[in-house]
Amino acid sequence: MNLAQRKQAFVELGTFFKQFNNSKIEKNNESELNTLFFDAFLMQINRAQEFNGWFTKNNVLKAFESWGEALTEENLTKWLTTYKIEAIKTPKKVAIIMAGNIPLVGFHDFLCVLLTGHNAMVKQSSNDKHFLPLIAKFLEYYNPYFKNKITFTEDKLTAIDAVIATGSNNTARYFEHYFGKYPNIIRKNRNSVAIITGKESKEELELLGEDIFQYFGLGCRSVSKIFVPKNYNFELLFNALFKFNDIINYKKYENNYDYNKAVYLMSLFKILENGFVMLKEDTNYASPIATIFYEYYDSFDNLLLKLKTDKDEIQCIACNENVVDFVKFGQTQRPKLWNYADNIDTVEFLLNI
Incomplete structure (x- = not known):
């Protein structure tokens, strides 16, 4: 699967996300993907607050709306054309340890790993563990290529090649102790x-x-x-x-x-x-x-x-x-795809592991 095909899968995901926002939730009945996934996503949006009291429906929809705006053909092309992303002969297994402070907070790391052609081993936060598996199923159905590219685990991370971990200053010390021997991005409090x-x-x-x-x-x-x-x-x-x-x-x-x-x-x-x-x-x-x-x-x-x-x-x-x-005021929670957390270029990191 080449970069153009991987990119197109996320463009399709962005189009899907656009159906969910605070102004209106509207299902496109002509989409085959909606037949399989729309109601499942809507159920999780409606139930999010049961699992995490801070994940109100309003805030979850804001996250979907923000990603729907970001995942367009224009934005993805503008972002990725600055890199030389070629076919990776031996994809690496990249562990992604996610925070759970806001909805879909770890999605950008997930996006970067898959777009660069690596395999994602995802360890989710217990505070935000219901949306990303649904997104993975969406991608796998859209293109079976993703079926062997995404793994979710709650076990100890082993047999990995690199780590992207996000947490507090305290958990960062733990991450550095256990994952310091791997190529890594370890994020602390900001x-x-x-x-x-x-x-x-x-x-x-x-x-x-x-x-x-x-x-x-x-x-x-x-x-x-x-x-x-x-x-x-x-x-x-x-x-x-x-x-x-x-x-x-x-x-x-x-x-x-x-x-x-x-x-x-x-x-x-x-x-x-x-x-x-x-x-x-x-x-x-x-x-x-x-x-x-x-x-x-x-x-x-x-x-x-x-x-x-x-x-x-x-x-x-x-x-x-x-x-x-x-x-600008009003834009801090709407970062562009190229606005990296902690100003560390995640794609560049992944292309050099």
Whole structure:
């Protein structure tokens, strides 16, 4: 099976995903693939929250919508033409250890392994283990070539050639101990930040709210910290974020809000809050659920130097200023295929193992 055929399978998958979004779930009755798979996917979407309380239907559909937008002929071609992907005479067995913080969070690694012609041995998180096996069955039915390319396991990983593992700083130490002898990509904790200049419109700050609240802030591309100029008027931000006030009605989020607020108050920390999100001045990047850390800056250029120094802690930077590698507000959870986690080129890694 050549690259064009592998690519076409994922284009077909993207077309399938486009039927599922928050605006409308609509089945194309003329598709043979829909006859076999549409209802199975819909059932898992509807039941996702039973297995993981953070996987609301709204958030699962956002993930499907994002991948539906990404997996197009145009995007895949633009992405892959920068590489020399030739037929691999001896495909390697690549272990993929996935996180489960947001729906389909490990899909990009899965995509990279299969597009480069290697075999994927997938160890899923218990928090997100129902969608990828369905996707694998979809691909296998579309082209039987994939039947011998995808394995799911819960056992100890053996007889592998390379590893891509995503987890916390603690699990990364475990990964490095056990898999350090293999070619590997081992990802640790990262968080995303936003830079506010004070020139933003309410609409732009509302888009920033998407980056903060989507997936309840659990993703590494979720904005967990903002940098604001001295004497910034936080009422501007709170007024824009009010659009998302319904999030407090979700019990798991509310419990985290109440707990963290109590901790801050008992510790005599100064916080700003509006009933559904708290702002706390803090130099750290990883903030708890329902909390956004903030830090003042005097000079935009000095801030850029600081962020460059701390780049190993940062996944992406949201800002509406025209600076290379910045992500516009509202786009942090819609990465392009070529926006690699931790800025490590996964395809290049796979082509050289």
